[in-house]
Amino acid sequence: MNPKLKRILRYIAIFMTIVWMIVIFRFSMDDGNSSHELSDSCVKLINHLIYQFTGKDLMMxxxxxxxxxxxxxxxxxAHMSIYFVLAINIMIVLFTFNMKMILRMAIAVIASFGYAxxxxxxxxxxxxxxxxxxxxxxxxSGAIFGVIAALILYCVLYTIMTKYQKKKGIVQSEYDQKIDLSNNKHIAK
Known part of the structure; x- marks a missing residue:
């Protein structure tokens, strides 16, 4: 990857990680009543969705x-999901550095645990x-699932990119061979 592009990606990923940490901090600032109301509204939403699909009111x-x-x-x-996202953000930052995968995983989990x-x-x-x-x-535990999801996503993207580069390399080498052949024809004439 182009070093300049890698640096830009790193800055964006760091920014997104900080933004997500602020989101977590803001949720933690809610007092007990606000937090309970948010949870209660989520339960009511789920109840409404269940009612729409099944016709049964869970509240009753x-x-x-x-x-x-x-x-x-x-x-x-909710705790798990917000740290799931945090770990993915941290892993994206760490993918922009050259280090062993196990070290990336450990840093992401330890950083998430520390922030928790x-x-x-x-x-x-x-x-x-x-x-x-x-x-x-x-x-x-949400962060661990996030690290696993980031690894799966990384493997999928890595596989796609290597297949694309291989295909591009084969196409490019065939193109280079055609040029070489056409140059040889011009030299032979």
């Missing part, structure tokens, strides 16, 4: 304790929120 059929379990499950999925720790610590200062180490572990 599930017990309140089950409703709170669904909300808790969604909150933990600081995020949970930050939440201890927000009204109605608390920090929990289990949330850090949930965040880190």
């Amino acid at each position: 059929t599930i017990a309140p304790e089950h409703y709170s379990m669904i909300e808790l499950f969604l909150r933990k999925c 720790l600081t995020d949970e610590f930050h939440q201890t200062f927000v009204a109605g929120r608390s920090g929990a180490f289990t949330d850090c572990l949930i965040d880190t």
Whole structure:
């Protein structure tokens, strides 16, 4: 890859990673009521979608304790998903550096875990929120899935690019051979 293009990609990826970290920080700034309302609205949206497809209203059929379990499950999925995206962003930054893949993976997971720790610590200062180490572990598991997704995406793109370059190289070499042959004909005449 062109070094200048690689540098531009690196700056864009760093910018996107910082933006995503700010998004996570902003979610952590929500007080307990705002966070609960957001989770509740997600559950209501899912209920609405289920009602549209099945005609069944979950709010009427599930017990309140089950409703709170669904909300808790969604909150933990949200934790995983935001750190899933963070890890992918970090991996994109690390792909712009020449290093071993295992080192990239370790840096992405450790950086995500470190940010999860600081995020949970930050939440201890927000009204109605608390920090929990289990949330850090949930965040880190999302980051691990993000690293795996980034690796799969990298492998797919790498395979496509090498096939394209091979094809281009074969086409180019055939073109070069035709030029050489035509030059030889001109020399022979």
